Structure formats: structure tokens, C-alpha cells
Amino acid sequence: MPALRRRWNALEPILRLxxxxxxxxACLGPLLVLLYGALxxxxxxxxxxxxxxxxxxxxxxxxxxxxxxxxxxxxxxxVGFLAALALWRxxxxxxxxxxxxxxxFLPLPPSIHALAWMxxxxxxxxxxxxxxxxxxxxxxxxxxxxxxxxALLPLxxxxxxxxxxxxxxxxxxxxxxxxxxxxxxxxxILPLAAPMLAAGTGFLFLLTLVDHSVPGLFGVNTYxxxxxAEFSASSQPGRAxxxxxxCLVIGFIVLAGMQKGIRRVTQPxxxxxxxxxxxxxPAWLEILVNLGLxxxxxxxxxxxxxxxxxxxxxxxxxxxxxxxxxxxxxTFWIATAAALLCVVMGWLAARWLxxxxxxxxxxxxxxxxxxxxxxxxxVPAPLIGVALIAWFNRPAFGPAYGxxxxxxxxxxxxxxxxxxxxxxxxxxxxxxLLLDAARLHNTHPLRTFFRIRLPLAAPGLLAAGVxxxxxxxxxxxxxxxxxxxxxxxxxxxxxxYLHYGASEEVAGLSLLLTVLLVAAFGLGALALSLxxxxxxxxS
Amino acid sequence: xxxxxxxxxxxxxxxxxxxxxxxxxxxxxxxxxxxQVYAEPILKQYEEQTGVRVLAVYDVEAAKxxxxxxxxxxxxxxxxxxxxxxxxxxxxxxxxxxxALAAYASPQADSLPAASRDPDGCWTAFGGRAxxxxxxxxxxxxxxxxxxxxxxxxxxxxxxxxxxxxPLFGTTYTQAAAVYAALGDExxxxxxxxxxxxxxxxxxxxxxxxxxxxxxxLDFGLTDTDDACGAVEKGAPVAxxxxxxxxxxxxxxxxxxxxxxxxxxxxxxxxMALVDYLLSPEVEAELVASGWIQIPSRAVADxxxxxxxxxxxxxxxxxxxxxxxxxxxxxxxxxxxxx
Numbered sequence: 001m002p003a004l005r006r007r008w009n010a011l012e013p014i015l016r017l018x019x020x021x022x023x024x025x026a027c028l029g030p031l032l033v034l035l036y037g038a039l040x041x042x043x044x045x046x047x048x049x050x051x052x053x054x055x056x057x058x059x060x061x062x063x064x065x066x067x068x069x070x071x072x073x074x075x076x077x078x079v080g081f082l083a084a085l086a087l088w089r090x091x092x093x094x095x096x097x098x099x100x101x102x103x104x105f106l107p108l109p110p111s112i113h114a115l116a117w118m119x120x121x122x123x124x125x126x127x128x129x130x131x132x133x134x135x136x137x138x139x140x141x142x143x144x145x146x147x148x149x150x151a152l153l154p155l156x157x158x159x160x161x162x163x164x165x166x167x168x169x170x171x172x173x174x175x176x177x178x179x180x181x182x183x184x185x186x187x188x189i190l191p192l193a194a195p196m197l198a199a200g201t202g203f204l205f206l207l208t209l210v211d212h213s214v215p216g217l218f219g220v221n222t223y224x225x226x227x228x229a230e231f232s233a234s235s236q237p238g239r240a241x242x243x244x245x246x247c248l249v250i251g252f253i254v255l256a257g258m259q260k261g262i263r264r265v266t267q268p269x270x271x272x273x274x275x276x277x278x279x280x281x282p283a284w285l286e287i288l289v290n291l292g293l294x295x296x297x298x299x300x301x302x303x304x305x306x307x308x309x310x311x312x313x314x315x316x317x318x319x320x321x322x323x324x325x326x327x328x329x330x331t332f333w334i335a336t337a338a339a340l341l342c343v344v345m346g347w348l349a350a351r352w353l354x355x356x357x358x359x360x361x362x363x364x365x366x367x368x369x370x371x372x373x374x375x376x377x378x379v380p381a382p383l384i385g386v387a388l389i390a391w392f393n394r395p396a397f398g399p400a401y402g403x404x405x406x407x408x409x410x411x412x413x414x415x416x417x418x419x420x421x422x423x424x425x426x427x428x429x430x431x432x433l434l435l436d437a438a439r440l441h442n443t444h445p446l447r448t449f450f451r452i453r454l455p456l457a458a459p460g461l462l463a464a465g466v467x468x469x470x471x472x473x474x475x476x477x478x479x480x481x482x483x484x485x486x487x488x489x490x491x492x493x494x495x496x497y498l499h500y501g502a503s504e505e506v507a508g509l510s511l512l513l514t515v516l517l518v519a520a521f522g523l524g525a526l527a528l529s530l531x532x533x534x535x536x537x538x539s
Numbered sequence: 540x541x542x543x544x545x546x547x548x549x550x551x552x553x554x555x556x557x558x559x560x561x562x563x564x565x566x567x568x569x570x571x572x573x574x575q576v577y578a579e580p581i582l583k584q585y586e587e588q589t590g591v592r593v594l595a596v597y598d599v600e601a602a603k604x605x606x607x608x609x610x611x612x613x614x615x616x617x618x619x620x621x622x623x624x625x626x627x628x629x630x631x632x633x634x635x636x637x638x639a640l641a642a643y644a645s646p647q648a649d650s651l652p653a654a655s656r657d658p659d660g661c662w663t664a665f666g667g668r669a670x671x672x673x674x675x676x677x678x679x680x681x682x683x684x685x686x687x688x689x690x691x692x693x694x695x696x697x698x699x700x701x702x703x704x705x706p707l708f709g710t711t712y713t714q715a716a717a718v719y720a721a722l723g724d725e726x727x728x729x730x731x732x733x734x735x736x737x738x739x740x741x742x743x744x745x746x747x748x749x750x751x752x753x754x755x756x757l758d759f760g761l762t763d764t765d766d767a768c769g770a771v772e773k774g775a776p777v778a779x780x781x782x783x784x785x786x787x788x789x790x791x792x793x794x795x796x797x798x799x800x801x802x803x804x805x806x807x808x809x810x811m812a813l814v815d816y817l818l819s820p821e822v823e824a825e826l827v828a829s830g831w832i833q834i835p836s837r838a839v840a841d842x843x844x845x846x847x848x849x850x851x852x853x854x855x856x857x858x859x860x861x862x863x864x865x866x867x868x869x870x871x872x873x874x875x876x877x878x
Contacts, residue, residue, distance in 0.1 A: 057877070061877065235609050386609060
């Protein structure tokens with residue numbers, strides 16, 4: 001066994017290098033493929049370089065985008081924090097249920113949120129008209145900001161909840177003893193959660209920056225719309241990439257700024273031990289906290305009621321679901337395969353993030369590694385699709401291109417960062433003494449892996465798989481470009497019906513997406529509980 | 540006896556071998572921007588008639604027409620599709636310009652007007668939709684509705700109740716280029732500048748224009764006949780108006796379907812057979828009956844109730860002339876509408 005251990009020790013750095021290279025390739029590959037294409041075209045089209053400079057009209061559009069992204073992110077995180085504070089302080093099972101409900105519409109595409117709010121506004125206007133009151137016009141900046149904020153709210157609440165649960169309970173309890181209520185919030189909770197809240201704000205900012213669907217629906221011009229107009233008219237990914245360069249640069253700056261917060265996720269999440277806080281807040285803040293909770297409720301109730309009310313009845317709903325059975329099957333397999341791939345690649349990525357030198361009390365991982373792993377978050381989805389075609393549509397890849405493998409790869413290329421971050425967080429929770437003990441006992445490396453590493457990482461693997469599965473359910477931009485002929489997904493079908501104007505089908509399929517998501521989260525939560533119960537029983 | 544790992548692996552290998560030995564069903568791959576709800580029954584019928592499996596990829600409006608055309612261009616070195624069937628012609632001409640289409644003179648094209656055939660044989664146009672003004676008749680009496688495109692600038696209309704889809708995308712972009720071809724660059728630029736200055740609502744797509752006119756949030760808006768007829772069939776208080784039908788006016792733009800064989804198609808024979816089928820009078824009649832085509836290229840016995848009438852005066856510009864104005868239109872419209 002010592003000989004085997006020695007051989008393994010010699011081999012491990014090489015395997016690790018190969019693994020990290022694979023992760024780097026998966027995260028940066030699409031961007032590099034596009035960059036190569038753009039640079040190769042520059043000698044023939046030197047004027048393309050001007051696209052990368054946002055001057056005149058484009059500078060104005062960029063300012064629009066920055067304002068919208070900044071506004072949505074700040075509003076989302078502020079209200080999200082207030083709501084999360086309410087949910088965090090809430091005791092018992094009801095809180096767990098409410099937390100789950102707050103996150104239900106997380107993967108629903110923002111344009112479906114927009115349609116739900118448009119339908120709700122229409123209903124309200126009918127009521128207002130019957131009362132002889134002026135109607136509300138859901139258009140322009142205010143409408144865009146509102147819908148974008150509402151669509152991002154579940155994510156904001158989720159991030160804030162993670163931020164609150166990563167706080168050190170001892171520090172909070174000590175703070176509560178010295179200065180209760182508002183001072184604990186202002187002097188302990190907020191400063192401790194600040195990196196996470198900043199990372200969340202950056203993440204919401206990025207999501208709004210690359211989205212053109214909601215602003216487009218409400219007549220607001222943004223830089224993302226300009227990129228799509230260029231891509232649509234020229235069909236040149238190189239031109240689109242150069243035009244997107246200012247957004248990408250901003251995206252990378254934001255990602256770099258988010259690093260501290262993202263790495264904070266890798267601090268142990270103390271779900272099990274919640275600090276015993278009284279947290280007596282002043283009345284005005286209690287009102288704000290409850291208002292935040294009210295907004296979250298609104299974000300769930302309005303889309304749900306609008307969608308449920310538009311399905312055309314149970315028979316019609318069943319007909320919509322039955323007609324989409326092959327898309328449901330495809331979506332399930334694609335999402336499952338993407339989740340599995342992201343879990344495997346995420347493992348490698350998380351090892352990379354966790355293996356670099358760590359200082360006591362600080363979250364680990366080299367900033368460069370974090371930047372590489374989170375890079376896909378800044379790349380628009382259609383560009384990832386185009387890059388995958390350029391990459392995989394070669395004889396060397398044989399029938400893999402044109403198979404269901406491609407949409408699975410597209411989803412994995414987009415959502416790997418989420419899996420990596422969750423797994424890195426899980427690795428930080430593993431007691432290194434257990435691994436050292438296995439090493440000291442010269443256990444077979446595979447045995448160590450299957451008997452120690454894998455069981456310890458299981459909750460993280462499950463969480464990463466469920467999150468990637470949920471996000472893949474709503475993927476459209478990259479899937480459209482690589483879906484194999486003769487196949488479709490639930491989201492593709494939904495968007496196809498959107499143009500046809502079949503609102504019953506759109507509502508039915510949106511509800512189905514939500515149900516699938518709830519099922520995925522529910523099963524994930526159940527499996528996590530079972531795992532925890534098994535661990536407890538064993539110990 | 541419990542199955543060992545070896546037994547399971549052997550069974551899997553056997554199944555894989557059996558699957559590989561199954562005689563391959565002939566297939567053809569089509570990329571289409573025609574709405575799935577219209578295209579799918581036609582393609583299924585072809586499967587039933589010929590036994591050839593049709594593998595389709597459908598586009599979605601949310602992709603802003605960047606979807607399948609970009610995919611075809613990206614796949615040019617190793618094409619996967621055999622046939623491209625578009626609900627319009629601009630993207631088809633773009634594909635031809637980039638060398639993504641192959642020449643194929645379908646015998647079915649003989650019954651179509653000469654202008655429907657590409658001089659190089661790279662595409663064939665048939666049947667289509669017209670650009671139309673959809674009017675909410677609860678808000679505006681049909682007799683008072685605009686009759687010319689220029690009437691959209693009339694100060695008597697509240698601009699916030701007039702809608703167009705974003706003219707940088709889709710068929711509204713094509714219509715804008717057609718206006719450039721018909722009026723000349725300067726006059727067209729002035730028209731769109733005035734339209735924007737008036738503050739008409741620029742919406743995300745033709746279906747949004749349709750929905751807002753149908754709901755009464757807009758008095759009227761420009762859209763396609765298929766969208767407009769969808770609202771009529773749902774019983775919305777709307778009516779269709781073909782603009783510029785008078786003597787000396789520019790006429791209504793009809794946007795035909797286009798069908799093309801992809802250059803380097805993996806199944807060229809099957810591709811040609813599918814092109815022939817799609818261009819057949821029977822398929823055109825079925826697409827008219829289903830509501831995808833409102834302006835047929837050939838005489839059709841049974842036309843649906845919508846549209847009640849066909850435009851009397853089409854635009855007197857060729858598809859190539861419209862295509863030639865796209866670049867100028869895009870440059871101007873980006874400056875005018877996207878800031």
C-alpha cells in the first residue's frame with residue numbers, strides 16, 4: 001500500500017493539472033474561440049475595432065444599461081435583504097416553507113415574469129376602467145425596473161439568506177449581549193455580511209446588464225439590445241463580441257470586485273446552529289422588513305395567479321402538458337446530464353479554488369482561479385452557443401455534434417460556476433483532519449475517495465446538481481443554437497408559442513416549469529434531510 | 540443468481556450492437572423560422588407520405604432572428620441541415636450572399652411567378668404574409684383609420700397609442716428596408732426620424748403589437764397578417780387595413796416564405812425532395828388553410844375568413860432591391876431608434 005500511495009502522490013499533481021486545465025478550458029474556451037475569430041478577422045476589417053469603443057450613441061446606451069443594471073441590483077438586494085432578514089428571524093417549519101416559496105420562480109425566464117406582470121396590469125386596468133379611474137401604463141423605465149427587480153428578487157433573497165447563514169453565531173450572540181437590536185444589525189450583521197451582499201449586488205447587476213428581453217418588452221433601449229441588433233443584422237459573432245467588449249470588461253471588473261463576497265460563500269454555512277437572537281428592531285425597520293416580505297409574496301403570488309388563471313382550465317392544461325411530453329423528456333435528460341457534468345467538473349473546479357494557499361480566518365482560493373471559474377457568468381448565452389458550434393462541429397467529434405450532448409454542454413458551459421462555488425463551499429466544511437487521518441493510514445486513494453471524500457462532499461454535490469438542473473430548465477439562448485435537429489426543450493417550445501400568441505399554452509408550460517423546479521428543490525431537500533439523518537444515525 | 544457487473548456490461552454492449560444493426564431510416568434535416576405550430580403538421584405529413592424522418596429545428600422570436608441563421612453560418616464548414624425554410628426572405632438572401640445555399644431548380648417552382656425564383660437558383664419564394672395596420676375598432680372607427688404609412692405621422696393620433704415592433708428586427712426591419720427601396724434613402728430616413736420624434740411606441744415584436752392593439756392599449760399598430768388574423772380569430776375587436784393602396788402610393792409589402800437547399804447538405808437527395816414538397820401547391824394550400832399564409836402565390840380554392848380581402852397593390856420593389864437597402868436602413872434606424 002505505501003508503494004501505491006507513493007505512486008498516487010506522484011501522479012496526483014499531474015491529474016490535478018489536467019483537471020484544472022479542463023476546467024479552465026470549459027470556462028474560458030467559448031470566450032477564447034470567439035476572441036480568436038474576431039482577432040483573425042481584424043486584418044481584413046480593421047474598422048471593426050471601432051465597435052469596441054462605446055462612443056456617441058453607444059455611450060448613451062451603455063449609460064442606460066449601467067443605470068438599469070445598477071438600479072435593479074440595488075433595489076433587488078435592498079428588498080431581498082429585508083425579506084431575508086424576516087425569513088432568517090422567523091422560527092420553525094413555516095419559515096422553511098416560506099423560504100422555499102420565495103425561491104420558486106427563480107429560474108423562470110425574466111420575459112415570462114414580464115408577461116405575467118403585463119397580464120396583471122391589464123387586469124388591473126380593466127378594474128380601474130370600470131371604476132372610472134385612469135389606467136396604469138406599464139411601459140418605459142419604471143416598468144422595466146419594476147419587472148427586472150421582481151424577476152431578480154428570488155435570487156436576491158436566496159443570496160441574502162446564504163449571507164446571513166454564513167455569519168458566525170458566536171459573534172452575533174456576543175454582539176446581541178453588548179448592544180441589542182439595531183446596533184447588532186448595523187455594527188455586526190451588515191459589516192459581516194457585506195462582502196456577500198456586495199457579491200449578490202454584482203451578480204444581479206451582471207444578469208441585468210446582459211439581458212435585452214425585459215427592456216425590449218417595455219421600450220427601453222440598452223447596450224445589450226444594440227449587441228443583438230448588430231448580431232441580427234450582420235450575423236458576425238466577431239463583430240458582436242467586439243461590440244460586447246465594453247460589457248465584458250465591465251463584467252470582469254464586477255466579477256473581480258465580487259471575489260471577496262463569492263469566496264465568502266465558501267465559509268461554513270451554519271444552517272444547523274442559528275444564533276439565539278432577540279433582534280428587537282425599531283418599529284420603522286420592522287415595517288420595512290415586513291414590506292420586503294410583502295414584496296417577495298407579491299413576486300410569487302402575481303405571476304402564479306396570472307399564469308394559473310391563463311391556462312384555460314385543467315383540461316387545456318393537461319392537453320398542453322401532454323403535447324409537450326417529448327420536450328419534457330428531453331428537458332429532463334438534458335438538465336440531468338448537465339447537472340451530472342457540472343457536478344464532476346465543479347468538483348475539479350472547486351478543488352482548484354480550494355487548493356490554493358489559505359490564510360487563517362480567510363476564505364481560500366487564488367483570485368485568478370476564481371476569476372476563471374466565474375468568467376462564464378459575464379458571457380451572453382448566444383455567444384456561448386456560437387462558440388460551441390465553432391468548437392465541436394468538426395469531424396473529430398463525430399456524431400457528438402448534432403446529439404443531445406450539445407445542449408447539455410451548453411448548459412454546463414453556462415452554469416458550471418454555480419456548481420463550482422457550491423462545491424467549494426462544501427469542501428470548506430470538510431474537516432481536513434479526516435483526510436489527514438486517511439492519508440496517515442495509507443488507505444488506498446480510491447478507497448479514501450469513495451469512503452471519505454465523496455460522502456463528506458455529498459450534500460454539496462446534491463445542492464450543486466439541483467441548482468444546475470433548475471437553471472438548465474430555463475436555458476434558451478445557447479440551447480437554440482445547438483439543439484439537435486428533431487429535438488426540442490420545454491423552454492424552446494414555450495418561446496415558440498409566445499410568438500404564436502397561444503397564451504394558454506405559454507401559461508401552462510410556465511407553470512409546468514415551476515412545478516418541475518419545485519419538484520427538483522423538494523427532492524433535493526428531501527435527499528439532504530435523509531443524508532443528514534443517515535449521518536446522525538451512523539455517528 | 541445476482542447479475543455480475545460483467546453480465547450487465549455484456550448486456551449493454553449487446554443492446555448497443557443491436558441498435559447499431561437496426562436498418563437506418565432515411566432522414567432529412569430542416570431548419571425553419573416558420574412557427575412550429577404551422578410547420579410541424581406539414582413536416583409530419585411529409586414523414587407519413589414518404590417514410591423519411593424529418594428532423595426539424597425551429598426558431599423562436601425571442602432570439603431576434605439571430606438563431607438559425609447564425610447557426611447555419613457557424614456550421615458552414617460542416618453543414619448539418621439539408622433545407623432552410625424561412626418565413627421571410629432577408630435571412631435567406633443573407634445566407635446566399637455568404638455562400639451557405641446551393642443552387643437547386645425545383646420543378647415545383649415552375650408554377651410560381653418568375654420573380655419568386657432566385658436567378659441563381661439558390662432559393663424559391665412562395666406564399667406569404669403582408670404587412671398590415673391592425674386597428675382596434677372599439678377605439679378607432681375603421682372609416683377613420685389611417686390609409687397610408689405617412690398617416691402614422693398625422694398629429695390627430697396620440698403617438699402613445701400607436702405601435703410598431705422594433706424596426707431593427709424581424710419583418711419590421713424588412714418593411715423599413717422596403718420603405719427605403721420605395722421612397723429613396725433620404726425620404727425614408729426622414730419618415731422614420733419623424734415617426735420616432737412623434738413618440739410612437741416601439742415594442743418588442745409583432746405579437747406584442749397585436750396583443751396591445753387587441754387589448755385596446757394601442758389604437759393601432761403595424762404587424763404581420765398572420766399575427767393580425769390570430770387576433771381576429773380570437774374575437775378581438777380588431778380589423779386589418781392594407782396601407783398605401785391608392786394610385787401612385789407605394790403599396791403593401793408582401794413577405795414571402797423562402798425555401799432553399801443548404802450548400803454541402805449531408806442528405807442532398809432527401810433535401811431536394813423536401814424542397815419540392817414544400818413548394819408544392821398542396822402544401823401552399825394547407826398553409827393558407829392553417830393561417831400561416833394569407834397571400835398565396837397560386838390560386839387557392841378555400842381561403843380562411845381572415846383576411847377578408849387581399850391587398851390590391853403590392854410594393855413595386857423586388858426582394859433584391861429591398862435586400863440592397865438593408866445596410867443603409869440598419870445604420871439609419873440604429874441611430875434613430877436605438878439611443
